[in-house]
Amino acid sequence: MKQEQTGTAQNTASRRAVLSAASLVAGGILVGGVGAPALGSGSRLGDAEILNFALEMEELQAALYAQALQHAGLTGELEQYARVVGGHERAHVAFLRQTLGSRAKAAPAFDFGDAVTDPDRFAAAARVLEDLGVAALDGQAANLTKPSLAAVASIVSVEARHAAWIRDLLGELPAPTAANPAEGAARVMAAIGRTGYVKGSA
Amino acid sequence: MSDDLQRLDRDGALAEALGPLAPATRRGVLRTLATAGLIGSAAALATAGTAEAAGEPQGDVAILNYALTLEYLQSAFYTEVERIGSLTGETARLARIVGGHERAHVHMLLDVLGRHAVAKPSFDFHGATDSQDAFVRTAVAFEDLGVAAYKGQAPRIASPAYLAAALAIHATEARHAAWIRRIAGILPAQSAFDQPASATHVVDVVNSTHFIVGRTQAAGMPGFTG
Numbered sequence: 001m002k003q004e005q006t007g008t009a010q011n012t013a014s015r016r017a018v019l020s021a022a023s024l025v026a027g028g029i030l031v032g033g034v035g036a037p038a039l040g041s042g043s044r045l046g047d048a049e050i051l052n053f054a055l056e057m058e059e060l061q062a063a064l065y066a067q068a069l070q071h072a073g074l075t076g077e078l079e080q081y082a083r084v085v086g087g088h089e090r091a092h093v094a095f096l097r098q099t100l101g102s103r104a105k106a107a108p109a110f111d112f113g114d115a116v117t118d119p120d121r122f123a124a125a126a127r128v129l130e131d132l133g134v135a136a137l138d139g140q141a142a143n144l145t146k147p148s149l150a151a152v153a154s155i156v157s158v159e160a161r162h163a164a165w166i167r168d169l170l171g172e173l174p175a176p177t178a179a180n181p182a183e184g185a186a187r188v189m190a191a192i193g194r195t196g197y198v199k200g201s202a
Numbered sequence: 203m204s205d206d207l208q209r210l211d212r213d214g215a216l217a218e219a220l221g222p223l224a225p226a227t228r229r230g231v232l233r234t235l236a237t238a239g240l241i242g243s244a245a246a247l248a249t250a251g252t253a254e255a256a257g258e259p260q261g262d263v264a265i266l267n268y269a270l271t272l273e274y275l276q277s278a279f280y281t282e283v284e285r286i287g288s289l290t291g292e293t294a295r296l297a298r299i300v301g302g303h304e305r306a307h308v309h310m311l312l313d314v315l316g317r318h319a320v321a322k323p324s325f326d327f328h329g330a331t332d333s334q335d336a337f338v339r340t341a342v343a344f345e346d347l348g349v350a351a352y353k354g355q356a357p358r359i360a361s362p363a364y365l366a367a368a369l370a371i372h373a374t375e376a377r378h379a380a381w382i383r384r385i386a387g388i389l390p391a392q393s394a395f396d397q398p399a400s401a402t403h404v405v406d407v408v409n410s411t412h413f414i415v416g417r418t419q420a421a422g423m424p425g426f427t428g
Contacts, residue, residue, distance in 0.1 A: 091394035160376035180373035
């Protein structure tokens with residue numbers, strides 16, 4: 001990924017996110033202990049854990065768009081993209097919070113650095129987070145109960161549309177492969193950790 | 203009905219058939235999903251399964267054959283427009299790349315289905331491949347429909363491996379839809395929630411186009427009788 005931040009400060013700051021990923025993968029080692037999620041059987045993640053994982057992705061995306069719209073001086077279609085897609089991500093957050101109810105985790109704190117002050121850095125960050133969002137949701141689909149799968153499917157294709165749109169704006173192929181790749185939770189959380197955007201629980 | 207689709211679909215046939223799909227309002231989706239009982243309610247799932255079963259492909263083989271028929275349709279459409287050479291610029295590039303994906307989807311499904319695969323129908327696109335304008339508005343309708351079709355079947359697929367394959371295709375179709383919509387000058391992502399479509403509805407849409415002119419019936423398949 002182009003804009004991976006590999007500095008020591010970012011790695012340290014992202015440690016909690018990675019720890020959080022480890023707990024997610026282990027399926028039940030709770031960090032912070034906020035609202036114990038209903039655990040799935042065996043090593044599989046339960047719906048509440050997966051939807052909380054999706055919620056963190058959506059919170060991350062929504063915050064990126066909100067802050068970039070405030071501080072990056074976006075213009076033209078990139079501004080339209082941020083406005084439209086930001087609205088979608090807020091709707092996804094609201095939907096997942098409503099679905100999870102008291103089981104919804106608090107949003108972590110984010111620090112996007114120049115990804116919310118520089119239009120080019122913003123576009124690159126949005127591309128990474130949108131591609132990652134699609135792969136993350138598809139990677140959990142088989143672990144979800146069918147009603148939750150239907151809900152996540154209504155979100156994942158919208159994320160894929162976002163990814164195609166921002167790729168097109170960047171001059172990249174909107175649809176690079178015939179079969180969109182999926183990623184497991186550990187790899188997704190490690191990728192988020194490498195961005196340095198997540199600074200820990202609020 | 204969205205203004206966007208009306209603008210694109212001048213003969214009105216697709217717009218009419220797609221009516222129940224668009225617009226996907228957030229309130230509508232929330233109500234639907236809330237009614238379904240989102241997290242782990244076996245009772246709600248059983249109810250939903252019973253209510254939707256009529257007219258839907260039953261079992262993974264029938265679902266994948268339904269998907270295969272849609273992929274045959276899409277791949278034939280892109281392959282023909284490329285052969286005729288009626289497109290230029292970015293639209294021609296899209297047709298070449300997306301056509302390659304649709305042909306790959308056909309091969310993926312043929313590999314999985316083996317001897318159970320439904321045969322490829324014959325197609326007549328009635329001018330939809332003859333001009334850039336006609337191509338673009340048909341492609342927008344078909345890519346959006348493809349997304350909705352896969353989404354409608356995903357929760358009905360039993361095999362985790364088939365589900366993974368269907369979702370990998372589903373996301374790619376959504377990327378295609380966004381790409382062709384941007385070329386058409388309409389919002390690539392119109393709503394925060396994409397709606398699913400039942401096979402009954404999708405078959406009605408496809409039949410309304412009369413693009414499928416000859417077909418081989420497979421057991422358990424919904425009829426494409428255009």
